Amino acid sequence: MSTPTDITSNVLLLEQTNQLKGLYSIIRNKNTHRSDFVFYSDRIIRLLVERGLDQLPVKQADITTPLDVTYSGVEFLGKICGVSIVRAGESMEQGLRDCCRSVRIGKILIQRDEETALPKLFYEKLPEDIEDRYVFLLDPMLATGGSAILATEVLISRGVKPERIFFLNLLAAPEGIKAYHDKFPEIKIITGGIDPKLDEKKRIDPGLGDFGDRYYCI
Amino acid sequence: MQHQFRSPFPKSSLVSELSSASTSSSSLISNSDVETTLIAANKTNATVPIAQHEQGQDQDPLHNIQQNRPRRRSSRIGPKNGSYYSASSSAPSLSATSLHLDSHAASHAANSEAVIERYTPPWTEPYIIGIAGPSGSGKTSIASKIIQEINTPWTVLLSLDNYYKPLLPEQRKLALTGDWNFDTPDAVDLELCYQTVLDLKEGRKGHVPVYSFTEHARTQDIITVYGANVIVIEGIHALHDEKLRSLMNLKVYVDTELDICLARRLSRDILSRGRDLAGALNQWGRFVKPDAERFVKPTMRSADLIVPRGSENVVAISLLIKHIKKQLIKKSERHLDMLDKLTDAVNGGMSVKLDPKNHPDQLVVLPESNQSKGIYTILLNKHSSRDDFIFYFDRIATTLVNKALESHEFKPVTIETPLNVQFRTVEPQDTPIAVSIIRSGDCFMHSLRKTLPEIAVGKLLIQSDSLTGEPQLHTESLPLSISAKNTKVLLLDAQIISGAAVIMAIQVLLDHGVREEDISVICYLANEIGLRRVLMAFKKVKIVVGVIGFRENINPDSGENAEVWFRSRFIDARYFGTS
Structure with a gap:
């Protein structure tokens, strides 16, 4: 998994431990049964969400311990929300909920326009106060970056500050990272793996197939 | 047999424990169709009784006493230094604890010369008590009294009854007519018993056979015991074998008049084991009495302590228990002391802050x-x-x-x-x-x-x-x-x-x-x-x-x-x- 140095700024790649590689070896394998695919994807998503949450600021807070002693700790700050790109992005919602129980989740539906072959926004439903929130943009695969760029434009048009957006995905291609950061250099991409390239059909190579299809029984 | 259990325990609480006896104890043994791991106090209380008698019912009171006994008694040693950070999972209330930093620092300073680098678990240094004496002398009563009084988890009672050698078919015929001698040391597999105790002492699982008195053979069951703090070996030939004796910390001989032994044996054989008087007397005269004189009595010489009059001798038994308790307190103190001294000398002991970098692996x-x-x-x-x-x-x-x-x-x-x-x-x-x-x-x-x-x-x-x-x-x-x-x-x-x-x-x-x-x-x-x-x-x-x-x-x-x-x-x- 060679990573060109010029694309790694503002990319938070999960530490490539053997344990993480082991998880990926299961979801990359084309013979993996769906139940395992879902289970091990969820485990990776959980790691991505934890990494994303770690980017959020905290403020100092004094609390009282059971010994009635004051302890100077920290408290989580700022409201967050998730925004998933339908359909594959929805697979990451549960992982987010596992860490933030009552998190609000917005949805954006983007599909390829059959006439222009370009991604087109079909539907968006976002929390009213999204401009005050930190946003976790959820889409498992960053290939060309087309839909992620469009979704991010929607968020920014709704008043979300770019530095408050974190784009979480399981697998990214260098082309996608470059395209995305050309548009939004200040947005952090949090990913679990970066593959060498896109193939001639713009699929991540070696990749893990169509995430949405493999996760959602089609 | 039941009355014999009551008589040495005059405490009224015991009687109520007996009467509220649960049935779970008997299942402890009989459930062991397959290999069963038995641990003292896996019923939250303390002791594993391992004994197999002809009909089991004479054993029940012993089980029940142990099962229903309160876990802790007041006769414990007081706290010593270092014990304030009790790892009790019974969660002492948070506010009730108080820390004395100074005394702690002092204790560590004092211990700093003697640093221990290995942990020796208490079960590799079990306190082993052997109790011998003629049949009917009150060994079982004394053993159960000891176990009840010392009240230590992981106390294992090994009855030599479990170690009878299996009989060949013709021998079994003799046994059924009362013509087989169960009272010579040769009838008991003392070597196997030695192996069980040795296994326990070396931190391995010990395997205790289960003997069927109706079949005169070992059953399929094996009782597995792991980890013992105290082992009580009880049987007429408990002090016979030199190797077994060498493992014991305390050797007790129960010396009861043979007349009294006979009386007890008859009532047990006839009332609990359904024997007839003639058969019981025949066995007594032919085997039990002569072998008691020949093999059992001489082992008195190896004993550290002789208890005359058996379980009636309340003074001797209470002295015996006091001694055992004292030894157990010393053992427990050594264990705590060792835990205390397990200090990281390599990295400067407690005076230097623990640095995870020094333990990268x-x-x-x-x-x-x-x-x-x-x-x-x-x-x-x-x-x-x-x-x-x-x-x-x-x-x-x-x-x-x-x-x-x-x-x-x-x-x-x-x-x-x-x-x-x-x-x-x-x-x-x-x-x-x-x-x-x-x-x-x-x-x-x-x-x-x-x-x-x-x-x-x-x-x-x-x-x-x-x-x-x-x-x-x-x-x-x-x-x-x-x-x-x-x-x-x-x-x-x-x-x-x-x-x-x-x-x-x-x-x-x-x-x-x-x-x-x-x-x-x-x-x-x-x-x-x-x-x-x-x-x-x-x-x-x-x-x-x-x-x-x-x-x-x-x-x-x-x-x-x-x-x-x-x-x-x-x-x-x-x-x-x-x-």
């Missing part, structure tokens, strides 16, 4: 992050709701479990992705098992199952004596796969305080054949003192820790620490809602 500390600090704050806050407490503990626990899995072994593998591309990567080498230290380790169960849904889980119950702080193992139930080669074990405990419980748990795993390097302890909060001891005692065990509590964080003025968990197990109490 052993210690993994979760990197500090905004989230981990925030979760820590929520868990320490007494105003956090239980809902939040459980949720955030589960979150950090999942992170810890993942962290622990990182250090496991992986092997290369080539897979094919849906694009039909070959991809070389790694996959886990083996399936680990988990062992939870009840109850604090159980807090990890949810996150463990979310991470490794099919993992086999074993349990250990280790509790500290409420007065001395000495850790005591009460129950072990471990997955069968633990004995497979190179099994990786995740040992779960939410908190390390004195380290005593974890040290003992690791020793149990080692006794079951697990290698040190295959054990990963997963712990959220670890006190520096306890952590040092574990690192010292086991130099290859990995420990994954969320937060280390350093002694320097203790406020020297108040002697209190803002971080409550230095001396108290509070995670399990809050997680399970018992505080």
Whole structure:
């Protein structure tokens, strides 16, 4: 998994431990049964969400311990929300909920326009106060970056500050990272793996197939 | 036989214990169709009675006495230095504890010359008592009286009745007509008994055969005993074999008039065992009495102590018990002392702060992050709701479990992705098992199952004596796969305080054949003192820790620490809602 140095700024790649590689070896394998695919994807998503949450600021807070002693700790700050790109992005919602129980989740539906072959926004439903929130943009695969760029434009048009957006995905291609950061250099991409390239059909190579299809029984 | 049990115990409480006898005790033995692991006090109380009698019913009172006995008595030694950080999982109330930093520092200064680097579990130095005497002399009564009075977990009663040699068919015919001699030392497999005791003494499982008096053969059952603090060997020839004697710390001979023995034996044989008078007398005259004179009585010379008049001799028995208790207190003090002295001398002892960098192969500390600090704050806050407490503990626990899995072994593998591309990567080498230290380790169960849904889980119950702080193992139930080669074990405990419980748990795993390097302890909060001891005692065990509590964080003025968990197990109490 060679990573060109010029694309790694503002990319938070999960530490490539053997344990993480082991998880990926299961979801990359084309013979993996769906139940395992879902289970091990969820485990990776959980790691991505934890990494994303770690980017959020905290403020100092004094609390009282059971010994009635004051302890100077920290408290989580700022409201967050998730925004998933339908359909594959929805697979990451549960992982987010596992860490933030009552998190609000917005949805954006983007599909390829059959006439222009370009991604087109079909539907968006976002929390009213999204401009005050930190946003976790959820889409498992960053290939060309087309839909992620469009979704991010929607968020920014709704008043979300770019530095408050974190784009979480399981697998990214260098082309996608470059395209995305050309548009939004200040947005952090949090990913679990970066593959060498896109193939001639713009699929991540070696990749893990169509995430949405493999996760959602089609 | 039942009246014989009552007579030596005049205490009224005992009678009520007898009458409220539960039936669970008899199932203890009879359930062992397959190999059963019996641990003293796996019924929360203390003793494993292992004895098989002809009909079982004369044994019941003994079982029941042991089952229903209160676990602790007031006759315990007082607290000594170092015992304030009791690792009691019965969770002392947080406010009731008080820390005396000075006395602690002093105790460590005093101990600093004598540093111990290895842990010796109490069960490899069991206190072994042999009780011999003629049939009907009251050995069983005295043994049960001792067990009841010393009230120590992991007390094992080995009856030589279990070790009768199986009979050949023609011998069995003789036995059925009362013509076979059961009273010579040759009838008993003393070598096997020696092996059982030796196994226990060397930290292995001991196997006790079960003898059927109706078949005059060993049954299919084997009772497995592991780990004994005190072993009482009881039988007419208990002092016969020199090798067996050499293992004993105390040898007792019960010397009762043979007339009285006969009277007791007759009433037991006729009333409880359905024999007729003539048969019983015949056996007495032909075998029991002559062999008592010939083989049993001479072993009196090897005894340290002779109890005349058997179980009626209340004064002698109480002196005997006092002596045993004194020896057990010394043993317990040695154990605590050793735990105290397990100090990290290599890195400057307690005077130098523990630096995880000095233990790169052993210690993994979760990197500090905004989230981990925030979760820590929520868990320490007494105003956090239980809902939040459980949720955030589960979150950090999942992170810890993942962290622990990182250090496991992986092997290369080539897979094919849906694009039909070959991809070389790694996959886990083996399936680990988990062992939870009840109850604090159980807090990890949810996150463990979310991470490794099919993992086999074993349990250990280790509790500290409420007065001395000495850790005591009460129950072990471990997955069968633990004995497979190179099994990786995740040992779960939410908190390390004195380290005593974890040290003992690791020793149990080692006794079951697990290698040190295959054990990963997963712990959220670890006190520096306890952590040092574990690192010292086991130099290859990995420990994954969320937060280390350093002694320097203790406020020297108040002697209190803002971080409550230095001396108290509070995670399990809050997680399970018992505080």
